[in-house]
Amino acid sequence: MSAAPIAYRHELDGLRAIAVLAVLGYHAGYNDVAGGFIGVDVFLVLSGYLITQQIMIGLDAGGFAPLRFWLRRARRLLPAMVPVLAFALVAALILKGDGAFADFAGHFLSAGFFYSNYQFASEAGYFARASDTNLLLHTWSLSLEWQFYLIMPPLLMILHRFGRDATILGLIAISAASLAYSEILIRAGNANWAFYATPPRFWEFAAGGVVALLPRLALPFAGPLLRGAGLALIFWMILAYAGGPFPGLGAGLPVLGTLIILIAPESPRDPLRLMLSWRWMQWVGQRSYAIYLIHWPLMVAITPSEMNQSEGILTVAIPVSILLGHLIYRFAETPVRTGSGFRESRAILRHGTLTLAVIAAIGLALPTAAVLALREALPLSTTRATITQIDRARADYLDLQDRISAGDMPNARYCSFDDIASTDAMLACLTDPTTPEDTVLLIGDSHGRDVLAAMLMAYPGQHVTMLHQSSCVPATYIRGRSLCFDALDRIIETLAARGALPPVILAARWWQGEHENVSATLATLDAVDADTLVIGPGPTFASPMETHATEAGFAGTTLRALAPLGPESFAFDIAATSADLAARAASRGAEFLDRYAMVCTGGACPVFDGATGPILYFDEQHLSPAGLAWFAAMLEDTELSAFLER
Template sequence: MPLAYRKEIDGLRALAIIPVLLFHAGIPGFSGGFVGVDVFFVISGYLIGGQILFALENKSFSFAEFYFRRARRILPVFLFVLIVCSIAAWVLLHPVALVEFSWNAIASVGFSSNIALWMQSGYFDSAAEFKPLLHTWSLSIEEQFYLLAPVTLVLIHRIRKNALFSLVLALTLFSFFAAIWASKKYSSESFYFLPTRAWELFVGVLVAMKASSKTGSYSFTWFEECLGVLGLLLVIGSFLLLSTTVAFPGVATLFPVLGTAMIILYGHNGVVKAILSARLLVFIGLISFSLYLWHQPVLAFSRYWSQDALSINHLVILMGFCFVLAFLSWSFIEKPFRYSKRLSRRTIMDSLVLGSVLVVGFGFLAIKTEGVPARYGAEILKIDAAIADINPLTPYCHVGRGVPSKHPIPGCEKYLSGETFDVLVMGDSHSNAISYALQERLSQ
């Protein structure tokens, strides 16, 4: 049977998004707020898995219809936010930062921003605070999963229908153990890449299979209510007790993931439903996607503009602004594109293509012109030139993850290979600032 709408799922979305906002805002007490994304992964797997499985059982599944529904749900507001961010980036960002932003925007449209961000810096690096599109990595993970999951489930359903649960469980365990192994040796790759994140979404798919197998006469027991409460405690505890020092996604990821699964399975009655069905939480859950899209750009651009740590008062104002933006985009973009019968399929697709072209076109223009330095007056350009003269290596040797970044002036490679040297300076922009002086001093 199809998955019915459940208010508590929207409440669970609210429970996930609020700690993410507080974590990115740097509010003390939410050291594990970033695991709200893991809660979203399980919810997405549950909803998408339920839709696919129901369609397969009724022999009504269509790849074209599935992907159109996903595009209609995600892309209109996502592209709108990217367009607004591109305008803000043009006004606020320095040429080098604008080029980096442009690569990220283009990668976001191509469902690969997780890879682009991995090549630049770690999710928990201090420089990440200034990346307006840092949060798009998780959207790319979900979009990549949406591309592969239907194909996987359809093939298994056709070949070994009776073994569907067992085979999906095997895929889940394989991805989970790969994540544990990779989180120790390749922590950044494990954090950003789909193979080590897929198990979280597959847990949601398994939950959908389990939930759909329950009959209408199913009776809810006190023991299952206890499991629902335990799941809620696991999720909330993860927000408060986990931190960036824990290997992620590793064993610790089980706490928010299994907690979310338990809430979905056993939170449809009793105290958990009463809590998560609260009107305010449901409302926040409804606008959570727009809220997630807006929060990081607002924080990053504000930090870039101020160049100082944002005060609590500023953060409260910015969070309020994020809620206003989220409500407006949910009301005037998300809902109309998702539900309006006045918008034809052709109109929706044309709008999505136009939005994608605008974002990609702006990105390539910024990259081609090396950040559009013409935006600045002659005096500013002279200062930039003087800074480059102080350290001539600056334009050449900004690298990330051991490979040249997307936008250096050719020549960085010669400093990394084929040269003999006694001292290698590695680090952030501060290390780069002293590298030339150190080279001059050591050569004397």
């Protein structure tokens, strides 16, 4: 028994157009669309609405076949994905260093087989590669969609046995549980899992499914009001987003706005419905999938090492993305969707299996020696060699930091608020009875941890205990929505009262403005008569080394030829911050080591160790292992040496 077709709602193409244009504007860096990323949430709700309708019509008619459904969904998703994967592959071959290219091989496979959301969730972290260098990052949402396609048929088949009302209640309960799970993850600090994984995102699909099963309101006059309210919620989120936890309840406004539009009555004379049905919006909406697929790798390819949030070159990418999306729609999507050779399940299975086999073969071949040799003959080989050097420095640095975090470094004890939740537990870590008497206490962020690594190289007999928290100046204050160095003053006072406070070194990135928070810590240290040394900021560049190397390559030169880098390349005024920090230290009787003056001559900061030596930084701020050794050699015969010899 054949199922009745779903009535086509042209206004939903208009809603798709709004969603995809919002995403494009957001990724182009327009400040006016700071919440444009919620276009994806609109897509998720629409998908839940349409797919639930499709499955339920088949179930009601007694003719729903899950395998046929999955094959038709594959026919919908795969054709447009193929040219996008090909484009990303060419870009990766030319632009990526060996390390990033090896990562791309995994991304290629996970995108092609629709599990990239979990791949990217597993790669998230403080030192993860910048997300705007990942050519296939946007495919997480397509993977989420495919996983929804896999889950929804058996779920609805079970619920359908108990009747339509039970199905609605079941979807509401599942949606509520999914939303609650998302909130739990966010509050527990697992926002990446809440963002990428299917269970905490399923509520957005399920909410659309609930509306698909409810009758549309039969009050024509309510149409303009409901569509107006729904669009207002969506545009409010797009235009007035001010940050906050996301998704979870943070996605509530765009989800609610989309649901309101979906349940609104037809109202033929509704001007908003007519607007959403404008021809150009229909045109964009019908191509929205292909436009979404191609826009991100295009934007990454033209800004391969750092997607600067600007309205310059990325603005050009918007019309180009729309044009390329049209070509993909015209020559990949449409022929497969409407062609007679792709209608039967066997044909879809045969072509789909062949496509996936080719994707698998390419993905598995990418890390091989033959492909790496092929890359040597491609343009920008010198630039790729520099980026590969940066990649290796990054990998070596992460290995070193893992050893520090695991407590595998001789003479070092590591206590981090990243892992320790309470003040009492931190005090227990800092006062371990096996700690030697000649230890010093180093307090700081990842830059402080770099100082720790350099100290262990420069003074191998010195014992150091580190009190660490990522991205935080050593003081108790709120950074964004996080609490930095919880109760640090009380920790210092408690250690002093127990006679267990050793000489203290403060070292951090000292981001301009945030460095002022250290005054409170310096006052506490002064009050307990602690010997204190403040190590000032080293260079923090506005862009990572990979960006500088790529820009040099496009300009026909090399990063080594452009180095050293001066204040015009800095993220903030390091000299002014260093001077202010020195004055704050002096006002509290603390000593000061001017790291900036030590490593940079006349404001010019070397990027390589000599004319032929290794690179000193692997990103925009952290020293590579070679850079740490270079810095360690400079620490001898400085204020630090005299401080440690007391």
